[in-house]
Structure formats: structure tokens, C-alpha cells
Amino acid sequence: MTESTPTPATKPTVAQPAVVQPDAAQPDAVQGRSPRTGAPVGDPMAGSTEADLDRVVAAARAAAPAWAARSGPERAEVLEAVADALDAARAELVAVADAETALGEPRLAGEVGRTSGQLRMFAGLLRDGAHVGAVLSPADPALGRPDVRRMLHPIGVVAVFAASNFPFAFSVAGGDTASAWAAGCPVVVKAHEAHPATSLAVARVVHAALSAAGAPEDLLGLVAGRAAGGPLVTHPGIAAVGFTGSLAGGRALFDLAAGRPDPIPFFGELGSVNPVVVLPGAAAERAEELAAGYLGSLTLGTGQFCTNPGLLFVPEGTKLLDAIATQARTATGGPMLSERIRDAYEDGTSARAGRELARGAAAEGAWAVAPVVWHVDLAEFVAHAAELAEETFGPAGLVVTYADEDALLAALDRLPGSLTGSVHAVEADHPLAARVGAALRPRVGRLIHNGWPTGVAVCWAMHHGGPWPATTTPGHTSVGGTALERWLVPTAYQDCPDALLPPELRNANPLGVPRRTQP
Known part of the structure; x- marks a missing residue:
């Protein structure tokens, strides 16, 4: 089957050439197959080498400062542009995904809508501004307290592992990616082996949308192959990981993240009996x-x-x-x-x-x-x-x-x-x-x-997490408004001149973000 996708404005950042024919020299090529027949779907996607990972992660790191420097409303406009592009390409994307997953066109069309809806939800959160967690403790000489102001900043490049069962909503442009972008972080996605053609198709739509919106295309990198998983987690340019998958696979990657010379956060959704x-x-x-x-x-x-x-x-x-x-x-x-x-x-x-x-x-x-x-x-x-x-x-x-x-x-x-x-x-x-x-x-x-657990509403209040083994970090969620908190870290500014503070913490509050001020 030939992929049916919009013509991209630019080539996506993928490892090696996007498509290769598997041979002895390329043992980790990823081939999609039809669950209905078992037959191959589309061309195989090249497995990523160590050099590929270095290149893709380096490109994402280079894109990070400019993206983090954008205000929440500016990032919101880009997220909405990507959402619009996914909706416009819905028919083409659904056709590719149905061939690889057999989930059916009605289900997959709804999932594209959920994926674009997540992006728009985070755009709304960015315009609200509360996600930066601005807190002000003004100086109090009587207590010997200096002026301290605190807010959250992007953690850096995030690695995302796409899930098998949601080729759109938990995949290349899914919730982990959308929340990381909203937080100000570039993303490197490891495509799932069950739907490589879908992953490539979505990446092409996203890259075209990012380019048209004036955003760095390297906000999204794409790598592939089972052998790429561990090296992606341990790559020194990766600052945090989002994972949805099996308990065994997630635990192995979780241990790798914790065992690095510089351990990094690993937010895994692993298994649940509900x-x-x-x-x-x-x-x-x-x-x-x-x-x-x-x-x-x-x-x-x-x-x-x-x-x-x-x-x-x-x-x-x-x-x-x-x-x-x-x-x-x-x-x-x-x-x-x-x-x-x-x-x-x-x-x-x-x-x-x-x-x-x-x-x-x-x-x-x-x-x-x-x-x-x-x-x-x-x-x-x-x-x-x-x-x-x-x-x-x-x-x-x-x-x-x-x-x-x-x-x-x-x-x-x-x-x-x-x-x-x-x-x-x-x-x-x-x-x-x-x-x-x-x-x-x-x-x-x-x-x-009086309800059943299947179906997770995409809304500000949703919590999609839980104690081990459901997730590795029960205080965080992979769905809902607070999902972007996984990719933010705090900095406190003590006695800094107003002109040197981030806009969110300046006296005039030029961005109008919600702030808590200690009496």
C-alpha cells in the first residue's frame, strides 16, 4: 500500500532515510503489517543508528532555546496550527492508520479529533498562564526574608515512546508530545513498531504545519526500531521521558533512566486492571x-x-x-x-x-x-x-x-x-x-x-495516572491540563532586579499570568 498524505513542505526529521528496504545490513527496519491479513503495509522504516540519534537529539536541543523563550500565547498559536493541519489531513491519516491497525475508520477519525483537541486544550492553558506556577514572596525585613519569586521553566528535550493502541492520541503528535510542546520542550518520538507508516504520515503533516507557523521544525524528531529505545533514554541530550506501554518494557526503560550518570524523570504508564x-x-x-x-x-x-x-x-x-x-x-x-x-x-x-x-x-x-x-x-x-x-x-x-x-x-x-x-x-x-x-x-x-473506565475525557481536570504499576509517578497524569507539569522544573529568583526577571515575575506582570503572592 502507498501512503496517502499531504505533500510536505519540508522533509521530517527522521533517522537515516525515511524508508529503506530491509536486508542483512539493516536488521532493525520497522515493517507495518495488517492485523486483518498479516501482510506488509507500506515500505519499511529504517531503524535508527547511534549516529541518527545523535543528529536528531542535537537538532531538538538546538531548537529548544527559541521555543522556550516564546510566550504562552505565542506557543498556543503554533499548537493550534498543528491541530488544524491534523484535522485537514484526517481522511488521509485515517486510511493509513486503519491499514496498519485495523481499528476501523470511525474510531480512528474520532482519535484524530481527540489528538487535535488535546493540542487546542493546551493552547487554552497557555493563554490562561497558570501553568507557570508564578509565586511571589516579597521581602520582609522584619522577618529577615529576601524577595523571592518562583516559576516553572521547560525541562529540556523530551523523549516520547508512542503507544501501540493509540496511533494518534498517544503517538507522534499525541498527548505527551502536545503537553511537552506546551511546556516549551522539543520532543523526540520513538515510533511504535505497529504503525510506522502512520507515524511518518503524521510527522510530515506536523513538520509542514510547524514550518508554516514559523516554528522550528525540529520541535519534532522521529526515530525508530526496538534497538533505539534504550539509547534514546540514556542519551545525554534527553532531559525526561514519557512512555506508554507494557510493564516489562516500561520497567526496563525506567531503570535505565534512573541508572544514568545524571538520572532523569521517567513518566511511564505501564499496566492496570481497573x-x-x-x-x-x-x-x-x-x-x-x-x-x-x-x-x-x-x-x-x-x-x-x-x-x-x-x-x-x-x-x-x-x-x-x-x-x-x-x-x-x-x-x-x-x-x-x-x-x-x-x-x-x-x-x-x-x-x-x-x-x-x-x-x-x-x-x-x-x-x-x-x-x-x-x-x-x-x-x-x-x-x-x-x-x-x-x-x-x-x-x-x-x-x-x-x-x-x-x-x-x-x-x-x-x-x-x-x-x-x-x-x-x-x-x-x-x-x-x-x-x-x-x-x-x-x-x-x-x-x-456508575460508569465504565474506558473513555478518558480530555479536559483540564482529568487525571490519567495511578500508583505503581499503573504508572511510575502517581502524582502526574498523561491526559488532562496538568500533563504539562511533567516537563516543567522550578527556579526561584532571590533579590533579582525587576528588569532581569522573567516577564511572568516582574512587578508589572506584562503577560497577565495568575500569580500567588504571600502576604
């Missing part, structure tokens, strides 16, 4: 609705979401378990994003075959899989929690039945960290819902009432 608790009143009143909602969330996108409801607690003695089994038997699973992900899913589901409650069917396709729901009681879950609370990436979930509320709360207290926790309750359940929410809160980044 517990959902159905309380007795809700189970009695809404069994069919809850069963349909659960299977819809579990199988959405063939279960390839970090917010998939992998762990569901339901009360014993209700018709909900039977309703879930009925729904599961009629569910159909689609193709996984890659052969490797498909194989991991099959291995994981086979390991729990003895606990199977119901199994659906697999659609046609080379890497298609069947949805699976398992069932254990609470005592068995507690006895084997280390095994049963592990994430299975795909349309598979574990239903745990409980009879005793105190035993349920004790089990929730042992769960690993997750991105989300959900509670389904009617009014009569509210006293217990409060206790369940209190048990879940320290273990999740987002509490959901």
Missing part, C-alpha cells in the same frame, strides 16, 4: 444493563485500552453473573494490533482456562481473538491475588463474586495500583459505596461512579 465494584442494590435492579455495559467496555477496541475493566466484583446470589455469561457468549472479538500482542493474549487466556465462565467468538482476521470472562469467588481471589490481579491486555476480564462486605473491603485493600476504580450503586448502596470509594481511592487515579 477494578469495578458492583454493589448489591445495583446488581439487583440493573443486572441486564450492567452486564451489557461491562461486556461493551471489556471488548471495546478488542480490549486494547489501558482502562479496560479487567477486574469486576459482583455480589453472590444475584442474576448478574448469569447475565454476564450470556453477554460474553454473544460477544465477538476483533484483530489485535500486532502478532506479538495476539500471542501474549492467547498465552494469558490459556493459563486461566480452568476458571472460564464464558467465551465469545473471534471475528475473521489474521490476529483476531475471542473475548473471555473468567470467574472465581472472593476466597480464591484473595488466595491467588498476585496471579489473578495481573493485567491481560485484550478483551478478557475476571469476575469475582463476594458475599461479605467486610471481606470485599479487605480484598480491595490488597489490590495493586490502577488508573481507575469504578463503583456501581443505587441510593440504597450509598453507605457501602462510601466505604468502597475510600478503599479504592489510595489505589487509583480516577474514581468513577
Whole structure:
């Protein structure tokens, strides 16, 4: 298949030539494949060498000072220009991504909109100005306190690892990249092996938009190949890393970031089972609705979401378990994003075959899989929690039945960290819902009432993070307005002349940013 993309104004900053034919001299070339057929899609993308990394990172570092010096409103205009360009190229980008991911044109068109929407959201934050965290503590001779003023500055060049399951929203121009640009940082993206043609297509659109907006094209660099991951994290020109992917891969890169001679922040989103608790009143009143909602969330996108409801607690003695089994038997699973992900899913589901409650069917396709729901009681879950609370990436979930509320709360207290926790309750359940929410809160980044975890709103207040192993840094988010805080570091200015202060800290506050002033 030939890529269908707008003609770029300039060539994207990619490693080596953008496209090569793989041979013995290029063992790390990245070849996209169709999940529907397994056949190659487009031409292979060259794997990046050490020299390539040096060149791309150096270009990003050279672009950093001028980009950081731009005011928030000036950066906002560039982000909006990139958003407009992505929207204009939506049809072409979706066609390329669907060939490589089989996620379907409706889903992918919506994801392009989410990607451009993230850029516009950060533009709004930049115009608001609160992201710089300006704080003033005026001199107080009576207390012996000097004049101290503090604000946040860009950390430097950020490395971003694209995710397999979001070829736009968590990829080349996705949330990590958008938030880093908003913070004033250039970005070097490692393209995901599942969608190299999509990565190149987006990079070309972005580079053309940056050029047309008068911004440095090297705000975006692109590298590729599995062998490039570790060297990108340890490259001395990289100041921070954003990662979305597997627990094993993320942990390995996290350790590399911490083991550098100059350790750097690593913001990883790794794995999550996203517990959902159905309380007795809700189970009695809404069994069919809850069963349909659960299977819809579990199988959405063939279960390839970090917010998939992998762990569901339901009360014993209700018709909900039977309703879930009925729904599961009629569910159909689609193709996984890659052969490797498909194989991991099959291995994981086979390991729990003895606990199977119901199994659906697999659609046609080379890497298609069947949805699976398992069932254990609470005592068995507690006895084997280390095994049963592990994430299975795909349309598979574990239903745990409980009879005793105190035993349920004790089990929730042992769960690993997750991105989300959900509670389904009617009014009569509210006293217990409060206790369940209190048990879940320290273990999740987002509490959901009468809803399902799939679907993460792009808004200022969203928190998409959680305790380990959901993320490496539970105080930060990869979605929402505060995502750019990952790429900012503070500087305090003591007794500096007004003319030497950043505009945000000067007495006249020429940019009009929100500031906190100590009495």
C-alpha cells in the first residue's frame, strides 16, 4: 500500500532515510503489517543508528532555546496550527492508520479529533498562564526574608515512546508530545513498531504545519526500531521521558533512566486492571444493563485500552453473573494490533482456562481473538491475588463474586495500583459505596461512579495516572491540563532586579499570568 498524505513542505526529521528496504545490513527496519491479513503495509522504516540519534537529539536541543523563550500565547498559536493541519489531513491519516491497525475508520477519525483537541486544550492553558506556577514572596525585613519569586521553566528535550493502541492520541503528535510542546520542550518520538507508516504520515503533516507557523521544525524528531529505545533514554541530550506501554518494557526503560550518570524523570504508564465494584442494590435492579455495559467496555477496541475493566466484583446470589455469561457468549472479538500482542493474549487466556465462565467468538482476521470472562469467588481471589490481579491486555476480564462486605473491603485493600476504580450503586448502596470509594481511592487515579473506565475525557481536570504499576509517578497524569507539569522544573529568583526577571515575575506582570503572592 502507498501512503496517502499531504505533500510536505519540508522533509521530517527522521533517522537515516525515511524508508529503506530491509536486508542483512539493516536488521532493525520497522515493517507495518495488517492485523486483518498479516501482510506488509507500506515500505519499511529504517531503524535508527547511534549516529541518527545523535543528529536528531542535537537538532531538538538546538531548537529548544527559541521555543522556550516564546510566550504562552505565542506557543498556543503554533499548537493550534498543528491541530488544524491534523484535522485537514484526517481522511488521509485515517486510511493509513486503519491499514496498519485495523481499528476501523470511525474510531480512528474520532482519535484524530481527540489528538487535535488535546493540542487546542493546551493552547487554552497557555493563554490562561497558570501553568507557570508564578509565586511571589516579597521581602520582609522584619522577618529577615529576601524577595523571592518562583516559576516553572521547560525541562529540556523530551523523549516520547508512542503507544501501540493509540496511533494518534498517544503517538507522534499525541498527548505527551502536545503537553511537552506546551511546556516549551522539543520532543523526540520513538515510533511504535505497529504503525510506522502512520507515524511518518503524521510527522510530515506536523513538520509542514510547524514550518508554516514559523516554528522550528525540529520541535519534532522521529526515530525508530526496538534497538533505539534504550539509547534514546540514556542519551545525554534527553532531559525526561514519557512512555506508554507494557510493564516489562516500561520497567526496563525506567531503570535505565534512573541508572544514568545524571538520572532523569521517567513518566511511564505501564499496566492496570481497573477494578469495578458492583454493589448489591445495583446488581439487583440493573443486572441486564450492567452486564451489557461491562461486556461493551471489556471488548471495546478488542480490549486494547489501558482502562479496560479487567477486574469486576459482583455480589453472590444475584442474576448478574448469569447475565454476564450470556453477554460474553454473544460477544465477538476483533484483530489485535500486532502478532506479538495476539500471542501474549492467547498465552494469558490459556493459563486461566480452568476458571472460564464464558467465551465469545473471534471475528475473521489474521490476529483476531475471542473475548473471555473468567470467574472465581472472593476466597480464591484473595488466595491467588498476585496471579489473578495481573493485567491481560485484550478483551478478557475476571469476575469475582463476594458475599461479605467486610471481606470485599479487605480484598480491595490488597489490590495493586490502577488508573481507575469504578463503583456501581443505587441510593440504597450509598453507605457501602462510601466505604468502597475510600478503599479504592489510595489505589487509583480516577474514581468513577456508575460508569465504565474506558473513555478518558480530555479536559483540564482529568487525571490519567495511578500508583505503581499503573504508572511510575502517581502524582502526574498523561491526559488532562496538568500533563504539562511533567516537563516543567522550578527556579526561584532571590533579590533579582525587576528588569532581569522573567516577564511572568516582574512587578508589572506584562503577560497577565495568575500569580500567588504571600502576604
